[in-house]
Amino acid sequence: MESNAKLTNGLSRELEDTRRQLYEALETIEALRTGQVDAIVVQNGSTHELYTLKTADHAYRVFIEKMTEGALTLSQEGIILFANSQFSEMTGLPLSAIIGLPFELFITKSDLSFYQQLFANSWKGYCKGEVEIVYQERRTPVQLSLTALELADGISLSVIITDLTLQKATQRKLQENNRQLEHLNKTLEASNHDLQQFASVASHDLQEPLRKIQMFSNFLKNNAGNLNMEQMAHLEKIIGSADRMKSLIIDILNYSRLSADDGEFSPTDLNIILKELLDDFELMIADKKAKVLYDNLPVLEVIRGQIRQVFQNLISNSLKFSKEDEPPIIKIKASYLASKSFTSPEKTAGPFCLLTIEDNGIGFEDKYAGIVFSLFQRLHSKDSFEGTGIGLAITKKIIEKHHGLIQVKSIVGKGTTFMIVLPLKQQLNGNTG
Structure with a gap:
């Protein structure tokens, strides 16, 4: 009985020592995996040997493990020496089953020749290319990025695998x-x-x-x-x-x-167009005792006939919607802007021009400023004022065709101001900013 008790106690102590050693081994493995240590000391008889872990950079290993791309390390024969968990998810295989397999096993037959060429070239320099990896019924389009690395035990190949499924879709x-x-x-x-x-x-x-x-x-x-x-x-x-x-x-x-x-865009002097129109409106201007005041206008690349139509429509509107007891005064001004915007700062010689046509007519409520350019839109009855309700729609369409902007501001009883932004020169692709 006593001998049995001693045997039992001895076995218990051996089991405890084994558990302790296993626990220490597990702790060491975990420390190595997470990069908590960069070297270990191993007793060899009466001496101790120091083993440095050149590849045990903590930040690198944590990054590889947590990155959204798959990551592999391949031997010179193309054998998988290391794989992260993301590659495991791509293939549906556990890491224990992946390590030691040739990476070629995961490349589709149609892409195998291309991959082999990439693999051969990557030892000389950085290479990348798109292939499909496959395991059983699972196919994933990926981009491979291959870089040769010189490690302590020789040269290996680092492979980053980017899933292109969402991108391809x-x-x-x-x-x-x-x-x-x-x-x-x-x-x-x-x-x-x-x-x-x-x-x-x-x-x-x-x-x-x-x-x-x-x-x-x-x-x-x-x-x-x-x-x-x-x-x-x-x-x-x-x-x-x-x-x-x-x-x-x-x-x-x-x-x-x-x-x-x-029509073709060509450099056009707006002063000449305006003078022609004033001659056309001579009788109407005289009948209403109107005044048309204007600055020296610029030369713009425009379709001449269409821009003439714009000025004709806006001046005609100013004369038409004038007050009965006050002669109409129409002011036309020009300035240069830095960009295609009504709030742009001024800039000498452009590249954009702001034209304003201002009158002292009957005006309209500013809430209608957004709809006056609509087709057939009228703010006054046809019995009071002639017109088809198309003139301003034509004006807006012409300005848009010239890659410009147009807007209007108005106050009832005070008058209306039309503002037009046009590029000085039309670009070949039609994009003028």
């Missing part, structure tokens, strides 16, 4: 969106062409019967001896409606034509 989605956008653009171009053709044909076909309405109405007016006052009033309404219809058809046709590339 995004690229496919972008390509699909681009295909759809290209299809929509072609459809829109065809639709615009059809609309332009329709507007042109419809305008021509509408003008022919309209001319007859105007002609016979004027014939009746000139021979109205047998018409009473009520009949004459009806005839005047017919003539007035026909005149408005003609203006509307012309404006719609002009608006539709703006979608086409119907």
Whole structure:
């Protein structure tokens, strides 16, 4: 009994020593893995040997373990010497099953030749390329970044593996969106062409019967001896409606034509355009006792006929919406800006120009400033003021075609100011900032 007790006690002490040694070994392994130590001392008989851990940089190892990319170390034969947990997740294999395998086993057959070329070249310098890694049914598009490292026990290959699954999905989605956008653009171009053709044909076909309405109405007016006052009033309404219809058809046709590339940009002196327009408005200006004051205007790269239309529409509006008891005063000014913005600081010689057309007319509530450029938008009844409601829409479309900006500010009873920002020169790609 006593001998059995001694044997039991001896076994217990041996088991305890074994547990202690195992615990110390586990602690040592953990310290090595996390980089808490850079060297260990091992007793060898009566002497002690120091083993430094040249690759035990703590920050490096923590980074490799926590990084979102996969990381491998390969031998010169392509055998996996080290793998992080992210690569384990990519393949679905535990780390214990990965270590010691040739990395080629995880490369798809179609990419194997390319990978072998990368592997061979990477020993001479940094290489990268895209392949698919595969294990069982799991396929992952990745980018490999390969760099040779000289370690204590020889040269190894560091491989960083970036998962491209999300990037490839995004690229496919972008390509699909681009295909759809290209299809929509072609459809829109065809639709615009059809609309332009329709507007042109419809305008021509509408003008022919309209001319007859105007002609016979004027014939009746000139021979109205047998018409009473009520009949004459009806005839005047017919003539007035026909005149408005003609203006509307012309404006719609002009608006539709703006979608086409119907002019070239060329350096144009705005002073010459303005003088021509003032000659055209000479009778209306004299009738209203109006004054048009303007600075020396710049030379801009524009489509001459379209910019002339802009000035014509805005000056016409200022004359039209003037006060009955006060002669209209129209001021046109120009300044140079540093950028395409209404809040831009001024800058000598541009590259942008700010044009302002200011009047002292009847104005309108500023809350309508955002809608006056809409097609067919009118803030006053057609009985009070003539017009089709297309002029400012045409103006805005022309300014946009010139890669510019336009806005308006107005105060009821005080007047209206239109502000236009245009580039001095048009860039070839149409992007002027």
